[in-house]
Amino acid sequence: MKIIRACIYPKDIQCITGRSERYGRKLLNEIKVHFGKEPHQFITINEFSEYSGIEIDIINEYISN
Structure with a gap:
């Protein structure tokens, strides 16, 4: 199983x-x-x-490379 990151970074x-x-x-x-998150949350x-x-599939293509 290929592991894909759950978080996104700058x-x-x-x-x-x-x-x-x-x-x-x-x-x-x-x-x-927008989502009401604390500064330390991802x-x-x-x-x-x-x-x-942006569709999740497109994001995953960039992240998996």
Whole structure:
């Protein structure tokens, strides 16, 4: 069974969107506020997909590489 990460990081967002890593950090903070998460909590791929509108399959392609 292939293990795929559950969490998404700023570097992943940089690869997916083509924006800067700083933009990825900013976006993760916005997603945390949107979902009512604490600063120390992680953002899952499902939450990122729901917020950004990018399909999970596309996100998994970038993360698995």
